[in-house]
Amino acid sequence: MANTVKIPVPALNKEISVSTGLFINNEFVPSVDSSEVIQCFNPATEEIIASVVAGSSKDIDVAVAAARKAFKTSWGKNVTGWERSRLINKLADLIERDAQELAELETLNNGKPVAIARDFDIGDSIQCLRYYAGWADKVTGQTIEVDNKSKMAFTRHEPIGVCGQIIPWNYPINMWAWKVAPALAVGCTIVMKPSELTPLTALKLSELVVEAGFPPGVINTVPSLGSVGGAALSAHPDVDKIAFTGSTLTGRKIMEAAAKSNLKKVSLELGGKSPQLIFESADLQQAAAWSALGICYNTGQDCTAGSRIYVQDTVYDKFIDVLVSTVKETVIGNGFDQKTGGGPLVSKAQFDRVWGYIDAGKAEGAKVVLGGERRNTKGFFVDPTIFTDVSSDMKIVKEEIFGPVLSIGRFKTEEEAVALANNTTYGLGAGLHSTDASQCMRVSGLLEAGTVRDLSDVTASGSIRISSILFIGLGQFI
Numbered sequence: 001m002a003n004t005v006k007i008p009v010p011a012l013n014k015e016i017s018v019s020t021g022l023f024i025n026n027e028f029v030p031s032v033d034s035s036e037v038i039q040c041f042n043p044a045t046e047e048i049i050a051s052v053v054a055g056s057s058k059d060i061d062v063a064v065a066a067a068r069k070a071f072k073t074s075w076g077k078n079v080t081g082w083e084r085s086r087l088i089n090k091l092a093d094l095i096e097r098d099a100q101e102l103a104e105l106e107t108l109n110n111g112k113p114v115a116i117a118r119d120f121d122i123g124d125s126i127q128c129l130r131y132y133a134g135w136a137d138k139v140t141g142q143t144i145e146v147d148n149k150s151k152m153a154f155t156r157h158e159p160i161g162v163c164g165q166i167i168p169w170n171y172p173i174n175m176w177a178w179k180v181a182p183a184l185a186v187g188c189t190i191v192m193k194p195s196e197l198t199p200l201t202a203l204k205l206s207e208l209v210v211e212a213g214f215p216p217g218v219i220n221t222v223p224s225l226g227s228v229g230g231a232a233l234s235a236h237p238d239v240d241k242i243a244f245t246g247s248t249l250t251g252r253k254i255m256e257a258a259a260k261s262n263l264k265k266v267s268l269e270l271g272g273k274s275p276q277l278i279f280e281s282a283d284l285q286q287a288a289a290w291s292a293l294g295i296c297y298n299t300g301q302d303c304t305a306g307s308r309i310y311v312q313d314t315v316y317d318k319f320i321d322v323l324v325s326t327v328k329e330t331v332i333g334n335g336f337d338q339k340t341g342g343g344p345l346v347s348k349a350q351f352d353r354v355w356g357y358i359d360a361g362k363a364e365g366a367k368v369v370l371g372g373e374r375r376n377t378k379g380f381f382v383d384p385t386i387f388t389d390v391s392s393d394m395k396i397v398k399e400e401i402f403g404p405v406l407s408i409g410r411f412k413t414e415e416e417a418v419a420l421a422n423n424t425t426y427g428l429g430a431g432l433h434s435t436d437a438s439q440c441m442r443v444s445g446l447l448e449a450g451t452v453r454d455l456s457d458v459t460a461s462g463s464i465r466i467s468s469i470l471f472i473g474l475g476q477f478i
């Protein structure tokens, strides 16, 4: 099976065509040895919208061989940085041209609102591609002084080679762009494995790869189950690097497979349980607005979702009142409905997982102040749910839920706030709300997280914004 399907978009009275084969050497092809398919669902209706070829481990071998050949002959050190830049910019232009249709396809398969997919996910992806296109001809090494007049030392940055890229379902287009852009810019070739839940936009983007003019084999896309294609890529002896975004559990498996095979390089972007601290000086309306966004954006399916909030006890009750009324304004619904602020969860498995946590929160004695009720409708919809009176030993406080579920606790002193925030096995993100600039500086230095955000508004509060991590980077691929 390798052809094209036309997926109906009833809300818009149109169809979107998608190639359903494996994308290898700039062609959509069937599996070499398997008739397995991946069924793609619309999470808002629970209907199957397409079936795509499920790549086997032999298909991964074919894709890796294509990527290796391209690396040796038509990409890597065989093309100038300027030429790589031109092609990446061309790809960005084509994505911009097709942004609306790509967004509609993303909504069909992932559920997120069309306008958010277009303006944020795709808008950011275009910027990301253009940003790295700008770097392609500027990645240079250093000359190093040595203690001898007859010698000179220099370093040169070279592409790693064939990169396996394994991405999750929560931002399928973003994750694709964040992975391919820096790798292409420095001259790596790619075997991309999109999530089995959301492979459609990666296939649509592959059509644009051909149109942009990339040589065959530079970007290959193999939709596959994680335990099949993901595992085969991670263990492959001719893959030089794996760039992975997804769960901590899978990250551990990938690191192990890399170690047991050829000791390939690995970069892992994993989960989070990011704390947000609300100090008594904070503008509570603003803090509530940011906190609502922090848990409702992408329906909470976000690695840096602000899923644990700690509030200074002098403003605790007031903040919760403002937050509950703010969160209530977010409409969870079909992504094709313009009123929708958050779509359904991506799958039945994710839906059941999130409900498991809500049930656990109730059983462990946390108080529900918003949501927590099941809808009696089709679609994997979960309304924002807020728990208060939580304690640090509760499952909903310790574990990443990846849905619109918020836990709120209280603190008396700054020291206590920092201790509560840092009491986690994660360390991806954190945020604080305070109008005291020295407190912002002090606390952001104490929070043990890769990214710390002061989310108060500069002009309204006179406070500052601090941020310190780049999720992606050229350095991963050289």
Ligand code: NAD
Pocket (backbone or CB within 6 Å): 166, 167, 168, 169, 170, 193, 194, 195, 196, 224, 225, 226, 227, 229, 230, 231, 234, 245, 246, 247, 248, 249, 250, 251, 253, 254, 269, 270, 271, 272, 302, 303, 400, 402, 428, 471
């Ligand atoms: P997941 O780990 O289940 O899957 C991610 C990818 O890994 C998928 O493509 C999957 O097919 C593949 N995979 C699964 N098993 C594999 C195996 N044994 N070997 C190789 N690949 C395998 O994660 P998910 O459910 O798709 O995504 C949610 C998780 O991703 C959350 O934990 C979230 O925090 C994390 N995430 C992190 C970031 C970040 O930038 N840090 C961004 C988005 C999501």
